[in-house]
Amino acid sequence: MKNMSNKFLIPVGPYHPLQEEPELFKLYCDGEIVKDIKWETGYNHRGIEKLAESKTYDQVFFLVERICGICSTSHPFAFANTVEEICGVEIPNRAKYIRSIIAELERIHSHLLWVGLAGHFLGYNTLFMWAWKYREPVLDLFEMITGNRNSYAMFKVGGVRRDIEESKINAIRKVLSVVKKKTELLTGAVMDDPVIHARTKGVGVLTKEDVIDFGAVGPTARASGVAMDVRRDDPYAAYPLVNWKVITAETGDVFAKAQVRLLEISESISIIEQCLDGLKKEKEGDIELKIKNIPEGIGTGRAEAPRGEVFHCVFSDGSNSPARHKIRAPSYMNIATFKKSCIGQSISDAILTLAAVDPCYCCTERLAVAYDITSGNKIMNGEEIIKASAQKTRDIMKKLG
Amino acid sequence: MDTEAIIKELNGRFSTDITETVKRNDKRYDVTINPSSIVQITEFLYKEAGCRFIIASALHTKKGFEIHYHFSKDETGLVLNIHVILSQENPRIESLSNIFNASNWIEREIHELFGIDFVNHPNMEKLLSDGNWPEGVYPYRKEFK
Numbered sequence: 001m002k003n004m005s006n007k008f009l010i011p012v013g014p015y016h017p018l019q020e021e022p023e024l025f026k027l028y029c030d031g032e033i034v035k036d037i038k039w040e041t042g043y044n045h046r047g048i049e050k051l052a053e054s055k056t057y058d059q060v061f062f063l064v065e066r067i068c069g070i071c072s073t074s075h076p077f078a079f080a081n082t083v084e085e086i087c088g089v090e091i092p093n094r095a096k097y098i099r100s101i102i103a104e105l106e107r108i109h110s111h112l113l114w115v116g117l118a119g120h121f122l123g124y125n126t127l128f129m130w131a132w133k134y135r136e137p138v139l140d141l142f143e144m145i146t147g148n149r150n151s152y153a154m155f156k157v158g159g160v161r162r163d164i165e166e167s168k169i170n171a172i173r174k175v176l177s178v179v180k181k182k183t184e185l186l187t188g189a190v191m192d193d194p195v196i197h198a199r200t201k202g203v204g205v206l207t208k209e210d211v212i213d214f215g216a217v218g219p220t221a222r223a224s225g226v227a228m229d230v231r232r233d234d235p236y237a238a239y240p241l242v243n244w245k246v247i248t249a250e251t252g253d254v255f256a257k258a259q260v261r262l263l264e265i266s267e268s269i270s271i272i273e274q275c276l277d278g279l280k281k282e283k284e285g286d287i288e289l290k291i292k293n294i295p296e297g298i299g300t301g302r303a304e305a306p307r308g309e310v311f312h313c314v315f316s317d318g319s320n321s322p323a324r325h326k327i328r329a330p331s332y333m334n335i336a337t338f339k340k341s342c343i344g345q346s347i348s349d350a351i352l353t354l355a356a357v358d359p360c361y362c363c364t365e366r367l368a369v370a371y372d373i374t375s376g377n378k379i380m381n382g383e384e385i386i387k388a389s390a391q392k393t394r395d396i397m398k399k400l401g
Numbered sequence: 402m403d404t405e406a407i408i409k410e411l412n413g414r415f416s417t418d419i420t421e422t423v424k425r426n427d428k429r430y431d432v433t434i435n436p437s438s439i440v441q442i443t444e445f446l447y448k449e450a451g452c453r454f455i456i457a458s459a460l461h462t463k464k465g466f467e468i469h470y471h472f473s474k475d476e477t478g479l480v481l482n483i484h485v486i487l488s489q490e491n492p493r494i495e496s497l498s499n500i501f502n503a504s505n506w507i508e509r510e511i512h513e514l515f516g517i518d519f520v521n522h523p524n525m526e527k528l529l530s531d532g533n534w535p536e537g538v539y540p541y542r543k544e545f546k
Contacts (some may be wrong), residue, residue: 042529050541085429215454215503228453234428234478300429300471300480313458313471326458328507336506 010347012354025338025354032346037338052325057083057157057294060322064312065151067327070113073106074305075327076155078312081236082301083157086316089289093241094282095159097275100238101172102146102154103303104268104275108179109138110306111261111268114358115186118258121355122199127190134182137175144168159288166284169276180269187262200254204341204353207252211337218308219260220334220357224252230304242274254356261358294320305330307358331359404428404479407450415442428478431469436485439470440495443483446472447500452481454503459511461543466492466517493518514541 012025022043028036048067052060064075077099084091112135119127139149145164146152154160164172190196206216211224221228229246231239247263249256296318303310308330317323334357341357342350402410408430412419418438423431434442446452455471470483487494496519497504508519509528516539519525527534539545 040531042527042531042533045529047540085426088426212453213502215501228475233473233475234480298425298431298469298482300482302480309455311455311471313456313469315458315460324458324460326456328456332456332506333503336502339502 012351027342027347027350029347034342034345034347034350037342037350039335039338049325049327052322052327054321056320057322060325061155062153064327065153065155067329069150070110071106071305071307072151073102073154074303074310075312075329077103077237077303077305078301078310079314080155080157080301081303082299082312082314083294083316084299085301086294086297086299086314087157087291089158089291091159091289092282092286093238094163094279094284095287096238096241097278097282098160098162098164098287099155100242101164101272101275102142102152102160103237104271105138105141107268107306108183108265109135109142110358111265112138112183114261114306115190115258118254118352118355121352122196124196127186131186134179134186138179141172141175144171156288157294158291161288163285163287164279166280169279172276173273176269176272180266183262183265183269187266190258190262196258197255200258200352201251203254203349204345204356205251205253206337206341210340211252214337214340215333216308216337216357217330217333218305219257219264220308220330220337222246222248223256223260225250228309230302230309234302236301236303238275238278239271241278242271244271244274254352257356294318307331308334331357335359402450402474404430404474404477407446407452407474407479407481408432410450411442411445414445418442429480429482431482431484433484433486436487436494439483439485439497440500443470443497443500446481446483450474451476452479454497454501455480457504457507457511459515459517459541461515461541465489466515468494468511468517470497487517492516493520495520496522498522498524513539515539516542 008029010027010029012027024040026038027034048063052063055063060079061076064079065072067075112131116128116131119125119131142152143149145168146154146162154162206220206224208224208226211221211226217228225248227246227248232246244267247260247267249259294316297316299314299316301312310330311328313326314322315324337357338354341353345353408422411432412422415438418435419432420435421433425431447454452472452474455473457471458469460467464486466487468485468487472481472483473479474481485494494517496508498508499521505524506528508522509525511517512519512525513527513529
């Protein structure tokens with residue numbers, strides 16, 4: 001800590017017990033109150049966009065799937081939408097339903113994960129264990145459908161890689177009915193708890209104007225009354241074929257963000273149930289189109305991830321790998337809103353506000369396999385980057401006295 | 402404003418600045434513009450047409466440095482790419498970060514990775530590689546090996 005004209009600087013990170021990933025927030029405080037916040041990143045940057053240029057379209061799916069471990073289907077989903085837009089094809093209905101089922105299951109487990117973490121930050125470890133307990137059967141469902149609890153490898157250009165057989169549908173329904181009952185209980189418990197109200201209402205408020213100014217997306221935007229959802233606005237996969245509604249709240253505080261996420265879990269369950277009904281109408285095995293060549297052109301595809309809109313832009317030169325692949329994850333836009341929502345809060349509330357947008361640093365920096373910004377390993381290897389990171393921390397410590 | 406009204410208004414008001422308009426499908430348009438008019442066109446899209454800035458994609462090609470500014474009109478599902486081509490030798494363009502905060506980080510990132518200058522950016526600090534990357538080396542340029 002350093003006294004800077006009556007302000008204290010509290011560094012949170014790059015390695016901090018509160019964070020799962022290395023990131024540095026500098027909170028400039030006057031007493032207990034946060035006056036300014038700065039953010040340093042780059043500890044995780046591994047040059048995914050560059051790496052994608054050296055992979056074939058089929059391989060890129062596995063690459064972008066590893067951008068993020070929690071929402072590992074949202075990037076392949078957006079990438080599939082992008083490439084199919086370049087090709088101008090429409091995939092079979094059965095594949096659409098399967099894609100939506102995977103994406104919605106992922107939303108359920110991602111939101112439950114967030115609710116658990118929010119409980120943990122609040123000091124409600126019972127909530128944490130409760131939420132994560134019911135996340136577990138959702139991961140088991142993934143294992144049953146795809147063979148993997150995370151990184152499902154379900155997507156390809158023109159469809160999906162595995163079918164959901166008739167025999168599995170009942171098992172899925174059974175688990176969903178349990179999760180539905182339990183999340184309703186969970187939602188009731190969170191919405192009615194006076195301590196949670198006191199701790200989250202009016203905390204970390206993000207106004208509608210700020211959302212528009214910062215281009216925030218997903219639950220962060222919807223909690224501030226901006227009814228934006230790619231699934232409805234730019235429909236893809238099975239979303240236009242089922243009935244569902246976009247959940248919004250008006251107040252923009254941490255409570256509103258929790259409310260939006262909890263209610264979205266119920267919507268997701270309803271979407272999956274309708275998709276399972278839809279599967280019965282389609283012929284089993286009709287899950288992909290054969291696409292041989294990707295023509296020259298630009299594709300701009302989107303998908304609604306649990307944290308908001310994922311955007312991919314692919315420039316194709318007609319070869320079998322992208323000439324340039326731009327990826328924008330939702331946290332890239334949402335994290336910047338800290339500048340508005342954290343200032344004026346007390347330190348303990350600021351930490352909660354940081355957590356409330358459900359930031360995903362690995363998405364923001366598009367990291368995945370190994371530090372490969374140079375592809376020739378000219379500058380750094382993994383060990384050196386850890387050293388550099390440690391050195392940076394030491395430099396900061398020295399600078400701050 | 403619906404999609405067609407936006408494209409019509411854009412082509413009417415900025416006819417001298419727009420060199421090409423390509424319709425890829427009902428919801429995807431690419432508009433190539435003169436780089437000097439980026440601020441006026443962005444102000445129209447953001448303030449009058451109600452578009453949201455998604456992100457910008459930069460790429461290094463034979464033509465020079467290209468930037469695609471992606472805008473979304475959420476009510477109609479439109480994605481509008483505003484495309485500029487900058488010179489190979491001295492790539493620079495006016496920053497959009499004085500209009501909205503959404504472009505603040507991506508302009509810093511593009512500056513770091515491609516070496517494109519964003520004139521009048523309020524805070525052109527490094528975003529990703531502060532302190533661990535040599536000055537003047539731009540990893541996303543084609544000549545970088």
